[in-house]
Structure formats: structure tokens, C-alpha cells
Amino acid sequence: MRVSTLAIAAVFAAALAGALPAAAADPLRALARTAGIRFGAAVDVEVLGKDAAYTQLLAREFDLVTPENALKFSVVQPERGRFDFTQADALVAFAETHDMQVNGHVLVWHQQLPDWLTQGHFGRDELKTILREHIQTLVTRYRGRVASWDVAAEAVAEDGRLRETFWSRGIGPDYLDLAFRWAHEADPQARLRYNDYGGEGGGAKSDGIYDLMIALRRKGTPIHGVGLQMHLSLQDAPPAREVRINMKRLAALGLETPITEMDVMLPVPASRTRLKKQAALYRDMLQACLAVPQCRSFSTWGVTDRYSWIPEHFPGQGAALLFDTDDRPKPAAGSLGRLLRATASTGRKVSR
Ligand code: XIL
Numbered sequence: 001m002r003v004s005t006l007a008i009a010a011v012f013a014a015a016l017a018g019a020l021p022a023a024a025a026d027p028l029r030a031l032a033r034t035a036g037i038r039f040g041a042a043v044d045v046e047v048l049g050k051d052a053a054y055t056q057l058l059a060r061e062f063d064l065v066t067p068e069n070a071l072k073f074s075v076v077q078p079e080r081g082r083f084d085f086t087q088a089d090a091l092v093a094f095a096e097t098h099d100m101q102v103n104g105h106v107l108v109w110h111q112q113l114p115d116w117l118t119q120g121h122f123g124r125d126e127l128k129t130i131l132r133e134h135i136q137t138l139v140t141r142y143r144g145r146v147a148s149w150d151v152a153a154e155a156v157a158e159d160g161r162l163r164e165t166f167w168s169r170g171i172g173p174d175y176l177d178l179a180f181r182w183a184h185e186a187d188p189q190a191r192l193r194y195n196d197y198g199g200e201g202g203g204a205k206s207d208g209i210y211d212l213m214i215a216l217r218r219k220g221t222p223i224h225g226v227g228l229q230m231h232l233s234l235q236d237a238p239p240a241r242e243v244r245i246n247m248k249r250l251a252a253l254g255l256e257t258p259i260t261e262m263d264v265m266l267p268v269p270a271s272r273t274r275l276k277k278q279a280a281l282y283r284d285m286l287q288a289c290l291a292v293p294q295c296r297s298f299s300t301w302g303v304t305d306r307y308s309w310i311p312e313h314f315p316g317q318g319a320a321l322l323f324d325t326d327d328r329p330k331p332a333a334g335s336l337g338r339l340l341r342a343t344a345s346t347g348r349k350v351s352r
Pocket residue numbers: 068069153229261309
């Protein structure tokens with residue numbers, strides 16, 4: 001009686017172990033390493049260290065971090081000449097103790113700018129001085145510790161032309177070339193990127209980004225990659241084949257093509273059917289990445305649905321990430337894990 005109870009208990013335990021989520025046994029970051037890429041997440045530094053479950057999940061599953069807001073202009077330079085690196089310093093220190101890379105985000109962008117800047121009525125020369133000081137203060141501080149920077153973001157409009165922004169109006173279209181040169185001066189080793197959404201596959205915006213890259217290359221701008229943000233919904237996602245083709249043409253210019261901010265928003269509460277479709281979409285995009293050697297990292301915009309930016313910015317939507325509001329791996333985490341594991345055993349199937 002006693003023996004059989006034990007035996008049943010053993011079988012039961014084994015079955016339970018088999019049913020454990022893949023993430024518990026095989027962290028995505030470990031699987032990604034064996035498949036030859038890094039696995040990243042945007043980090044809410046206000047939560048880091050305060051929420052133990054969040055912090056553990058981040059450390060276990062990811063080996064590349066991007067500050068979600070900590071290095072944005074309004075956060076890091078809230079008053080002219082006063083820099084606040086409290087949050088960014090904490091993230092970089094965390095990354096160093098957890099064998100993670102850091103991607104700096106973002107040096108020149110038209111959002112999250114402080115009022116002193118947007119309402120300051122600065123002339124062109126003064127604006128150039130302000131931007132140069134901003135960029136060089138940040139990049140110099142983290143020289144050798146932040147491996148890559150999103151130097152410029154969202155500079156291309158939906159029609160493929162240069163977007164009219166605070167920066168393009170104030171400095172002129174060459175603000176982009178200048179920003180990359182200033183960043184490169186401050187840390188010649190850092191990988192410098194342009195980062196955008198909505199141009200991941202084909203179309204006018206994607207072509208506009210491509211043309212911009214050609215123009216910058218011709219000028220000798222020190223730029224090393226184009227980040228594909230990949231903020232998707234089930235209805236609005238580019239075909240993975242187009243993403244791969246787009247990555248390949250950028251790679252042919254000598255650029256890296258990381259996926260930098262993937263999430264897939266769903267109407268909440270999310271149905272099982274939609275969670276499965278979400279898993280397939282995540283898998284397809286990772287597969288596109290794995291088919292292009294210049295795609296060396298895959299990042300999601302957040303760690304868990306508990307703190308995702310989606311519900312606040314897209315009311316009625318959420319459930320966009322790989323881990324649910326209780327930090328449990330979702331079908332998408334499983335599908336990425338399986339693809340990474342398969343890739344580790346067969347090698348990357350690089351497409352021609
Ligand atoms: C978002 C943050 O996640 C939010 O917390 C913030 O309120 C607004 O910005 N593309 C980007 C990110 O490059 O910087 C944005 O981050 C999301 C879209």
C-alpha cells in the first residue's frame with residue numbers, strides 16, 4: 001500500500017514535471033544563445049528591484065535590456081543641463097551583474113521631450129548645441145557599458161518621406177547625420193541604430209527607411225543597424241516573408257536588423273484562439289530574424305503583461321507579451337522556445 005502510494009506519487013511528480021512550462025526549465029535567453037541571438041526586453045526601471053517576481057523573471061529569461069523610459073529626453077534631462085541618471089544607472093548595474101547587454105533608448109526622437117526644450121524657442125545653432133550636449137553626455141557616461149544605441153527613431157512618415165518634427169524643423173534634415181556623428185564621437189565602439197515602427201515589411205514607409213539608409217551610408221554617417229520595432233496586432237501584421245526580404249535588403253547595405261520592440265496586442269480578456277494566433281505571429285517573426293544573420297537579437301517591449309504599455313495606450317487591448325499578468329509563460333513563450341531549441345540543433349536556416 002505504502003509502496004504503491006509512493007509509486008503513484010512518483011509518477012504524478014514526473015507527469016507534473018513534464019507539464020511544467022518550458023520557460024521554467026529552459027530560459028529563453030539560454031535557448032537564444034545556443035541559437036546564436038540575444039533575447040531582450042524593455043525594462044520598467046521603476047518596477048525593477050521593487051517587484052521581486054518581475055525582477056526574477058527578467059533575470060531568468062532575458063540577456064538584453066532596453067530602458068523603457070529611463071533614457072528618454074524628458075526623464076534624463078528634465079531641466080536644461082540637469083541630468084538625472086538614477087534609473088538608467090540602476091538598469092546598467094543590474095545588467096552587468098546578470099550578464100546582460102544594454103541597448104540605449106533613445107537619443108533623438110520627437111516624443112517625450114521636456115517643456116523647457118519644446119517651449120524654449122531656440123534657434124538652429126542653440127538647438128544643435130543642446131542636442132549635441134544631450135547625446136554626448138549620455139553616450140560618454142555609458143561608454144563601454146551600453147553596447148548599442150537607438151540614436152534616432154521614427155524620423156520617417158507613413159508616406160516614406162522625412163517626418164516633420166521638432167528636430168527636423170529646428171535643425172533641418174541633417175539632424176539625423178549629426179546625431180549619429182556625435183554619438184560615434186562619444187563612443188566609437190557602440191553599435192548605432194535607427195529604430196522605427198510600421199516599416200518592418202514592405203510598403204512606402206519601409207522604402208522610405210531603406211532610402212534614408214542609402215542616403216546616410218553615402219554621406220558616411222556612422223550607422224550600423226535598423227531596429228524593426230514590431231508593435232503588432234493580429235489584424236495589422238506584415239507577412240513574415242516581407243519582413244525577411246526587408247531585413248535582407250537592409251543587411252545588404254551592411255546594416256544589422258534586430259527586432260527591437262515586439263508585442264502583439266489582443267482584445268482583453270484574451271481568448272485561447274487569439275493567444276494561439278499570437279504565438280504563431282511571434283514564431284513567424286523570430287523565424288524571419290533567424291533567416292538573416294544580421295538579425296542578432298529579438299526583443300519584446302516589456303517583460304510581462306502586468307506592466308505592458310499597451311492597456312494604457314490602447315484601451316481595451318493588452319495581453320501583448322510572452323508572460324501573462326501572473327508571470328506565467330503564454331503560448332507565445334512556448335512557441336519561441338521550441339523554435340530556438342530546433343534552431344540550436346539544426347543551425348540557422350539562412351535564406352538566400
Ligand atoms: C512607450 C513606453 O512604453 C511608455 O511607458 C511611454 O508612456 C510611452 O512610450 N515605441 C518606442 C517606445 O520606441 O519608446 C515607446 O515606449 C513605445 C513605442
